[in-house]
Amino acid sequence: MGRKDKLSTEPYKGVRDFYPPEQSTLTYITLTMKEAAERFGYEEYHASILEPAELYRAKQAENEEIVNEQMYTFVDRGKREVALRPEMTPTVARMVAAKRRELGFPLRLYSIPNVFRYERPQRGRLREHWQLNVDLFGSRSLAADHEVILLASEVLRAFGAKEDDFEIRINSRASLNELAQELGLTEAKYKKLRALLDAKDKMDEGKFAAGLEELGVPENTFSGNNTPNDIARLIEELASSGVGNAVYSPGLVRGFDYYSGIVFEVYDTHPQNRRALFGGGRYDRLTELFDDEETPAVGFGMGDVGMRDFLEVRGLLPAYAPACQVYLAVTSPELAVAAQELANELRAQGVNAAVDFGERKLGEQIKTATKHAIPNLIVVGQDELASGQFAVRNLESGAEETLPRGTLARYFTGA
Amino acid sequence: MGRKDKLSTEPYKGVRDFYPPEQSTLTYITLTMKEAAERFGYEEYHASILEPAELYRAKQAENEEIVNEQMYTFVDRGKREVALRPEMTPTVARMVAAKRRELGFPLRLYSIPNVFRYERPQRGRLREHWQLNVDLFGSRSLAADHEVILLASEVLRAFGAKEDDFEIRINSRASLNELAQELGLTEAKYKKLRALLDAKDKMDEGKFAAGLEELGVPENTFSGNNTPNDIARLIEELASSGVGNAVYSPGLVRGFDYYSGIVFEVYDTHPQNRRALFGGGRYDRLTELFDDEETPAVGFGMGDVGMRDFLEVRGLLPAYAPACQVYLAVTSPELAVAAQELANELRAQGVNAAVDFGERKLGEQIKTATKHAIPNLIVVGQDELASGQFAVRNLESGAEETLPRGTLARYFTGA
Numbered sequence: 089m090g091r092k093d094k095l096s097t098e099p100y101k102g103v104r105d106f107y108p109p110e111q112s113t114l115t116y117i118t119l120t121m122k123e124a125a126e127r128f129g130y131e132e133y134h135a136s137i138l139e140p141a142e143l144y145r146a147k148q149a150e151n152e153e154i155v156n157e158q159m160y161t162f163v164d165r166g167k168r169e170v171a172l173r174p175e176m177t178p179t180v181a182r183m184v185a186a187k188r189r190e191l192g193f194p195l196r197l198y199s200i201p202n203v204f205r206y207e208r209p210q211r212g213r214l215r216e217h218w219q220l221n222v223d224l225f226g227s228r229s230l231a232a233d234h235e236v237i238l239l240a241s242e243v244l245r246a247f248g249a250k251e252d253d254f255e256i257r258i259n260s261r262a263s264l265n266e267l268a269q270e271l272g273l274t275e276a277k278y279k280k281l282r283a284l285l286d287a288k289d290k291m292d293e294g295k296f297a298a299g300l301e302e303l304g305v306p307e308n309t310f311s312g313n314n315t316p317n318d319i320a321r322l323i324e325e326l327a328s329s330g331v332g333n334a335v336y337s338p339g340l341v342r343g344f345d346y347y348s349g350i351v352f353e354v355y356d357t358h359p360q361n362r363r364a365l366f367g368g369g370r371y372d373r374l375t376e377l378f379d380d381e382e383t384p385a386v387g388f389g390m391g392d393v394g395m396r397d398f399l400e401v402r403g404l405l406p407a408y409a410p411a412c413q414v415y416l417a418v419t420s421p422e423l424a425v426a427a428q429e430l431a432n433e434l435r436a437q438g439v440n441a442a443v444d445f446g447e448r449k450l451g452e453q454i455k456t457a458t459k460h461a462i463p464n465l466i467v468v469g470q471d472e473l474a475s476g477q478f479a480v481r482n483l484e485s486g487a488e489e490t491l492p493r494g495t496l497a498r499y500f501t502g503a
Numbered sequence: 504m505g506r507k508d509k510l511s512t513e514p515y516k517g518v519r520d521f522y523p524p525e526q527s528t529l530t531y532i533t534l535t536m537k538e539a540a541e542r543f544g545y546e547e548y549h550a551s552i553l554e555p556a557e558l559y560r561a562k563q564a565e566n567e568e569i570v571n572e573q574m575y576t577f578v579d580r581g582k583r584e585v586a587l588r589p590e591m592t593p594t595v596a597r598m599v600a601a602k603r604r605e606l607g608f609p610l611r612l613y614s615i616p617n618v619f620r621y622e623r624p625q626r627g628r629l630r631e632h633w634q635l636n637v638d639l640f641g642s643r644s645l646a647a648d649h650e651v652i653l654l655a656s657e658v659l660r661a662f663g664a665k666e667d668d669f670e671i672r673i674n675s676r677a678s679l680n681e682l683a684q685e686l687g688l689t690e691a692k693y694k695k696l697r698a699l700l701d702a703k704d705k706m707d708e709g710k711f712a713a714g715l716e717e718l719g720v721p722e723n724t725f726s727g728n729n730t731p732n733d734i735a736r737l738i739e740e741l742a743s744s745g746v747g748n749a750v751y752s753p754g755l756v757r758g759f760d761y762y763s764g765i766v767f768e769v770y771d772t773h774p775q776n777r778r779a780l781f782g783g784g785r786y787d788r789l790t791e792l793f794d795d796e797e798t799p800a801v802g803f804g805m806g807d808v809g810m811r812d813f814l815e816v817r818g819l820l821p822a823y824a825p826a827c828q829v830y831l832a833v834t835s836p837e838l839a840v841a842a843q844e845l846a847n848e849l850r851a852q853g854v855n856a857a858v859d860f861g862e863r864k865l866g867e868q869i870k871t872a873t874k875h876a877i878p879n880l881i882v883v884g885q886d887e888l889a890s891g892q893f894a895v896r897n898l899e900s901g902a903e904e905t906l907p908r909g910t911l912a913r914y915f916t917g918a
Binding site: 096099103104105108112114115130131132133135137138139142162164165168170182183185187191192193194202204206216227228229234238242325328330379412415424425429431432435441442444445456459460462 | 552653793874
């Protein structure tokens with residue numbers, strides 16, 4: 089084929105290829121999330137990325153933009169309208185509604201799905217990302233809100249973040265509703281106010297003030313310090329549980345219309361990264377999409393892209409180290425199967441071992457081991473196989489130790 | 504809303520919801536695959552499920568059916584034709600071609616992606632499934648084929664399968680090509696022959712014989728025992744490495760046209776489940792889609808659905824056990840935050856603990872613990888908080904032990 093018949097090696101626009109070092113970072117992030125969620129008794133669930141598109145259209149409101157412009161949808165060959173999930177919450181609400189009688193409440197669920205949005209790729213915004221979703225069903229109590237925020241904080245602490253690395257901003261949709269009533273806003277104006285508040289961080293102060301004025305909302309409405317009782321109690325209880333960085337944030341909205349109680353947002357305080365990292369809230373009425381029963385629910389979603397930036401800027405991402413512990417080079421191709429058998433003996437004792445097939449010189453084989461950051465090397469030749477004595481070389485320090493075949497594995501396992 | 508405005512709680516047709524017990528099985532399967540691949544020095548990579556559709560159209564041939572009828576494709580808002588990947592091999596070939604200079608060969612890569620096919624849902628055939636993909640790049644040697652088949656066998660052994668639970672059937676595209684030449688088949692007839700061989704297991708013997716006759720291929724062509732030299736050597740070396748269940752299978756084809764050397768298939772020998780479980784082969788020329796360089800490659804794909812059936816029929820799937828070790832019930836809602844703080848002390852010492860919020864009677868709270876299969880219970884009341892003495896109850900045996908607050912964690916960790 090000529091050059092111009094060739095396909096591009098680029099991935100689809102706005103998504104990522106994960107070579108081993110990037111995949112290792114993603115694994116580190118998702119594993120840390122998983123362990124933190126399981127520490128709190130959350131159980132993992134999962135679902136397909138394919139969902140009926142109506143699942144998202146049903147709750148159109150503040151998320152109209154997502155439904156109309158940012159959601160991947162297509163019609164399948166059976167004429168069904170299918171969506172690639174833009175978020176996980178409707179899926180988990182669907183699953184809970186489907187088995188409400190069997191599940192047992194309070195019910196703690198987590199998942200780390202990939203979600204899709206058709207948007208212009210930019211820093212921190214990709215068309216596909218992974219997202220920890222934590223949801224607690226079946227309790228209306230403030231103690232449930234407390235737990236979910238505590239867990240959000242613990243996930244960050246598990247990554248090595250310190251309390252002053254982030255701030256937890258809390259508001260309540262109930263307080264916001266009351267405020268709208270006090271101000272006598274129509275439903276349309278109230279909706280515009282929420283959209284304005286949600287976009288506040290992305291606009292300059294003048295534009296925000298002008299927006300308030302247009303809606304007839306006094307400029308100082310969202311600068312007051314008159315904390316509502318439930319939020320004050322929540323902040324106090326969080327402090328007593330060791331979370332001292334929660335604050336009341338009267339203008340906080342969060343993008344989804346389904347929120348019905350507290351909403352919160354974790355804000356990155358790093359000077360190079362000041363922005364909302366992730367958030368969540370209480371959404372007691374979402375399962376009503378499926379039947380007439382309300383199921384109280386509170387949860388949050390935490391994306392991998394924002395977390396990667398958060399960790400990177402603080403040097404909290406571990407360096408790549410492969411799982412492989414030793415590389416077996418061979419002095420000639422005829423010995424490749426013999427090397428594989430030695431490797432298999434090591435594997436049976438819990439050592440991760442890779443072999444070379446001896447098609448290149450020894451020096452080239454060692455370069456391969458180094459390129460893959462494999463820390464140790466064993467050369468397998470006729471002499472070694474005959475004597476049963478093998479030298480293990482540490483490729484970083486250069487140190488070498490010669491051991492009989494039967495005790496080689498112990499060098500790596502320490503057993 | 505009235506009943507008829509309600510949404511269905513069903514997932515999209517042909518895909519699965521994974522509630523915690525099903526997710527736990529999937530996690531067990533993928534983790535076992537991961538550990539086996541890493542034991543052999545394979546490194547994990549990943550990519551988006553979204554790929555340019557041309558990636559699959561380019562190598563149309565035996566996979567025409569997949570491309571034309573079974574692939575999910577749609578046109579995005581930027582007029583790009585996008586596919587949900589039906590298999591992972593073209594993706595990994597794309598990624599290897601993109602960074603050929605940097606990667607270091609031999610290169611061992613694995614991934615456990617979800618892949619999509621638009622097909623009629625039936626036992627063992629779903630529209631989305633997960634699939635271990637193992638690929639070894641950069642070696643033309645038979646020792647590389649040997650390694651990949653050895654690893655396929657080791658994955659099954661890691662699940663607890665015994666040698667007589669499966670058979671490894673091996674053929675070579677090279678031998679098949681030679682045979683076609685000897686028979687003087689045209690390219691079109693040879694292609695028909697491959698399709699016929701690939702469908703052999705799904706048709707009765709009479710139909711297969713008629714198909715051979717139509718192509719002018721003698722009926723006994725695929726029943727001979729004249730094993731080609733390279734396959735004989737491979738089977739011998741596998742036996743020497745402890746894999747005694749590999750056999751020559753002259754009619755074996757495997758569905759993809761990109762195979763260029765050995766092909767193999769793992770066959771389930773269970774009387775209730777006799778069928779091909781998974782397979783793979785050598786595909787040295789696939790990266791030529793992207794540039795003019797050949798990259799030797801051999802690999803296999805192993806799906807979760809077939810593996811689940813394989814394990815289930817043999818009782819090899821572990822029972823569900825949640826990660827949570829202890830449930831903290833509370834005698835009244837006011838103590839919920841205090842219980843959460845006790846739970847947090849346990850968590851800090853490595854214990855997975857969930858709390859109740861005390862909105863229901865104790866008996867109901869204990870039922871929740873039992874429903875979630877959480878093995879232990881601690882009741883948190885005023886007395887316990889005042890005395891600092893807590894009873895840990897094993898919910899299976901009913902045995903109880905009372906311990907001071909500071910030593911509770913040790914009950915679970917044994918530390």
